[in-house]
Amino acid sequence: MKHLTSIRELSKASAIALLDNAQQLSQVNDRDVKKLPALRGKTVVNLFFENSTRTRISFEIAAKRLSADVINFSAESSSVSKGETLKDTAQTLEALGADAIVIRHPLSGAPKNLAANNWISASVINAGDGSHEHPTQALLDALTMRQVIGSTTDLSGLKVLIVGDILHSRVARSNLLLLNLLGAEVEIAGPNSLIPEGIEELGATISNSFENSLAKKPNAVMMLRVQKERMQGEYFTSHQEYSRHWALDSERLSMLGADSMILHPGPMNRGFEISSEAADDPRSKVLQQVSNGVAVRMAVLYGCLSGGQS
Amino acid sequence: MSQVVLRNVLLANGTGADIEIENGIVSAIGSSSAQGIDCSGLIALPGFVDVHTHLREPGFEASETVLSGTKSAAAGGYTAVLAMANTYPVADTSDVVEQIFDLGHDSGFSQVQPIGSVTKGLAGSELSDIFGMNQSRAKVTMFSDDGVCVSDADLMRDALLEVKKFGGVIAQHAQDPNLTNGSQMNSGALSTELGLKGWPAIAEESIIERDALLAEETGSRLHICHLTTAGAVEVVRWAKKRGINITAEATPHHLMLTEEEVRSYDPVYKVNPPLRTKEDSLALRAAVLDGTIDVIGTDHAPHSKEKKECEWQNAAFGMVGLEHAASVLQEVLIEEGGQSWERFSQLMSSTPARIAGLENQGVLAVGQPANIALVDPNSKREISSETHSKSTNNPFSGLVLPGSIVHTLYRGVFTLKDGQLQVLK
Numbered sequence: 001m002k003h004l005t006s007i008r009e010l011s012k013a014s015a016i017a018l019l020d021n022a023q024q025l026s027q028v029n030d031r032d033v034k035k036l037p038a039l040r041g042k043t044v045v046n047l048f049f050e051n052s053t054r055t056r057i058s059f060e061i062a063a064k065r066l067s068a069d070v071i072n073f074s075a076e077s078s079s080v081s082k083g084e085t086l087k088d089t090a091q092t093l094e095a096l097g098a099d100a101i102v103i104r105h106p107l108s109g110a111p112k113n114l115a116a117n118n119w120i121s122a123s124v125i126n127a128g129d130g131s132h133e134h135p136t137q138a139l140l141d142a143l144t145m146r147q148v149i150g151s152t153t154d155l156s157g158l159k160v161l162i163v164g165d166i167l168h169s170r171v172a173r174s175n176l177l178l179l180n181l182l183g184a185e186v187e188i189a190g191p192n193s194l195i196p197e198g199i200e201e202l203g204a205t206i207s208n209s210f211e212n213s214l215a216k217k218p219n220a221v222m223m224l225r226v227q228k229e230r231m232q233g234e235y236f237t238s239h240q241e242y243s244r245h246w247a248l249d250s251e252r253l254s255m256l257g258a259d260s261m262i263l264h265p266g267p268m269n270r271g272f273e274i275s276s277e278a279a280d281d282p283r284s285k286v287l288q289q290v291s292n293g294v295a296v297r298m299a300v301l302y303g304c305l306s307g308g309q310s
Numbered sequence: 311m312s313q314v315v316l317r318n319v320l321l322a323n324g325t326g327a328d329i330e331i332e333n334g335i336v337s338a339i340g341s342s343s344a345q346g347i348d349c350s351g352l353i354a355l356p357g358f359v360d361v362h363t364h365l366r367e368p369g370f371e372a373s374e375t376v377l378s379g380t381k382s383a384a385a386g387g388y389t390a391v392l393a394m395a396n397t398y399p400v401a402d403t404s405d406v407v408e409q410i411f412d413l414g415h416d417s418g419f420s421q422v423q424p425i426g427s428v429t430k431g432l433a434g435s436e437l438s439d440i441f442g443m444n445q446s447r448a449k450v451t452m453f454s455d456d457g458v459c460v461s462d463a464d465l466m467r468d469a470l471l472e473v474k475k476f477g478g479v480i481a482q483h484a485q486d487p488n489l490t491n492g493s494q495m496n497s498g499a500l501s502t503e504l505g506l507k508g509w510p511a512i513a514e515e516s517i518i519e520r521d522a523l524l525a526e527e528t529g530s531r532l533h534i535c536h537l538t539t540a541g542a543v544e545v546v547r548w549a550k551k552r553g554i555n556i557t558a559e560a561t562p563h564h565l566m567l568t569e570e571e572v573r574s575y576d577p578v579y580k581v582n583p584p585l586r587t588k589e590d591s592l593a594l595r596a597a598v599l600d601g602t603i604d605v606i607g608t609d610h611a612p613h614s615k616e617k618k619e620c621e622w623q624n625a626a627f628g629m630v631g632l633e634h635a636a637s638v639l640q641e642v643l644i645e646e647g648g649q650s651w652e653r654f655s656q657l658m659s660s661t662p663a664r665i666a667g668l669e670n671q672g673v674l675a676v677g678q679p680a681n682i683a684l685v686d687p688n689s690k691r692e693i694s695s696e697t698h699s700k701s702t703n704n705p706f707s708g709l710v711l712p713g714s715i716v717h718t719l720y721r722g723v724f725t726l727k728d729g730q731l732q733v734l735k
Binding site: 085086087105107109110112113116117129130131132133170173196197198199202 | 501621624
């Protein structure tokens, strides 16, 4: 593969191959010398138009573990604030020698614009665009689920519940596409005002009760982060109301099966969408997700830059 | 005295004829013994009339000028275009519409009839000098805030009453702004997947329904620009059945393309109103065939490269269409719909001329100005992005479409000859 801007670009086989590679590459984490020479001499630019320390650091570590050179370009401190277009920014970075551009952008579709328009020949990896997609997040979630259930192939039959602000969530969209590709069953739950139109056509059942969904014994519960600026007004009346219906609190935690897992893309708002008790429960795989993030991003960078496997 | 003879043309009704033109006027249609241009295999139609063109001048000359826009029109078989009012300054006074009228006169490639804005500065709060523009040299009869909707019902009612005085028409861009704040594409599963704000069909349909009732109550005349949804077709059908004086338009792009194009995030497909679903496009086609849609309007909306070479959300709305509208309609109406060239001619020429009140357009008859498009119906071509417009935001690039315009005559003068744009004195 040359680019990764959407899960739609992956087949089931190529997604599984990526997860297999990530699984192998994750072992580098456990070594004394955490480095492979695979991308020596390659330059990876983290082009971030939106703040995201965690995702940027994860991509940075992934590139460095593969011996690539890494440049971090943040829009706030650059010519972008002077009105430079996306095209000019990308072409400038390529002229400086970028082989891959990892892009985070507040506007849906910006990575696709970079990849599709012949503006540049570098690989483009989507690190989150608007409310469109965050494909490496979905891949790291899938890798975590595979590890927890002991699968080395797909996720067929796995029941996954995604809870929260689906409307604005690129994590939910990428997960929905990838989980369907891998054979999992997805249910989404959240306030009606945050369930987007037509989402069932993308392969999800919709629930308007967290309790009802938990009663169906999901194998994984993915809690989405609630952005505080959306806690009041248009979508629901208060964060108390939100938490009362949609937080993974201790009561709901007790409904969860013993071998279920709790996932969260981070950063968590403890006390809002997830209680500390749930966040620190042994079933919570949040830190495993973070580690897998590095492995998945290594696999994606390698896949895009080695020019080999599809 | 100048004479042009078009030999061996096919008329819209299928009969063969020679057309003699003297001093810009059709002097005979029948059998001619004079020397002339052999037009075997070509269909002679009244020159096309576009009720919905954005010529961008004055104000946005980087995207289009009256000259470049009318060249593009001539290349597409048009002999008259109605120039939308969203220029800068807005065409909301006699001065501006007369300026556009004169620029059109100077271009010579087609008639340019200015459309006046309904509200001052398109701001939607106060009526423009509608009567003044009608009384000006430009003799404006069609008024539109196209680009934005006249959303205030009271103002819309006043506008309908104002144009009724002189038999004018309001062309409404039906889009409830409260339902489309920040909207980027048709709303549905695809807008959800792509993370782009949806543009619900009801935003269009509710305004058409309201305005149809206002037209009924005022007894005035209403034209609906660019219908896009199956529901909008239903509303217009209902209004016509009720006897309301309403006409409706569809664009080539809404007949041909669907929201699936947006998957590419290529802003060339960003347009207002947005591309809709396959079902909507099929409903529009059916409405063209059954006459619910009265005219094809191109909504030719040129934009310079920098307004399209960017992220979807930052790009301008609009696409060009003058040079390919006839091919799209041939595909929809004739190849697929099995209807006649006479019907084609109604949709492209005579009905738009009637709606816009252009007396010397839309008719091919002895004694009338020779405004003629000659179509080769048997050619097939892959649409290229080459154009006579100043802008290249062409969504049809790469499609293979039937038909081509071989000659266009405006007032008896070739503006396009053998597919080549002519140099005019």
